[in-house]
Amino acid sequence: MKWHVLRPLWVAIGLVGLILVSRQFLVPDDFGVHGRNFTYGYHRLSNIQEWKDFPVKYRGRESCVECHEENVIKLNASTHEPVECENCHGPSVNHPDDEEYLPLDTTRELCLRCHAWLEYPNSARGELVSIEDRRHKRRKECIECHNPHDPTEEVE
């Protein structure tokens, strides 16, 4: 007499075998414990290199100075020296190869990020030269009067 329990048991064993065999093909060779231990280091090793190959977008003023030397020199001599070029001009990515023009932000809102007056005692914000947005030349863009590369210089 056949024992009725055996048939599903064979199916279950077959499934486990199938999973173990397909695992050999599906799991990459470099998947395993790398680094500290199983808890923190169980991963696919080549993913580290994939993250290292992520494209850089902000290249810094060292890359700007190659072509725009006079602007960088002027900026570096001004009180805006700590402000990165790409904060206003946008990330250079592959400029000028891919994009000839960068998405320059000339809006009042950009300047107000630092220069909108907030009455906060003991905050570094209060030490910056600031305006009250509601009171100061409400309809004008800042760059109509102030040169961002040298804020002390007036634009005629």
Place this chain on the structure above:
Amino acid sequence: MTCSRRDFLKNTVSGSVASVLPLSAFSFLSQAEASAALAETKVRWAFLVDTMKCVGCGLCVKACKNENEIPYDAAVTRTWVERYVVTKDGETHIDSPMGGRDGFIDDKIRDEEIDPEDIAKAFFVPKLCNQCENPACVQVCPVGATYQTNDGVVLIDRDWCIGCGYCIMACPYGVRFFHPEAKVADKCNFCYHRISQGMQPACVECCSFGARRIANLKDPDDPVANIIRTERVAVLKDEYGTKPHVFYLGLDASVR
């Protein structure tokens, strides 16, 4: 039970040989070999945030989103800036509209007008992934999609993540989120592509005030690491035992 002298000697010799043989599989390693086997590196990335210097311009958030291809108008971000306004009645008002992406231009907090006379102190706190030494997010990942590299940064394998969201819930700092385009969990990785080739993270480079700095704790000459070693720094939610590696100068007790 009987045992002849011959059998006794035979068993004794073969038994002792068999027990010693596996020991020969062990070998003594030199210091260099041992550290190579443990895959130790000369790098342990850490971060220093000076809350005294932050003015809340939010340019770090903007740079981070552009650099790391996080959808700009989605309400998710790898780093964000929180504004804390503590009034004289002891209440703390906190906001971070769009993660502080557009800076803090308005003095209203969540549509609430606060009289400047009532303000006891106000400050900005940038936040990002703490790259914990004991990352809770990594422990809970059921598929090995997130892990800690040997230089201390926690990364996410986008090909391997199944988007279950356990890690998003496990992180005590709330730095993880679901990437709306990649459809996987995502978080700050100190701009791993930048720091591994000697550049600064995008937020550090774009900070005009030196409020954000990156450090290599294993480098005895790293000036930022020396600040972390010698100055009085604090970490967020120390009580969780995650050993966070983002250190704060001037952290207020009201910061959560």
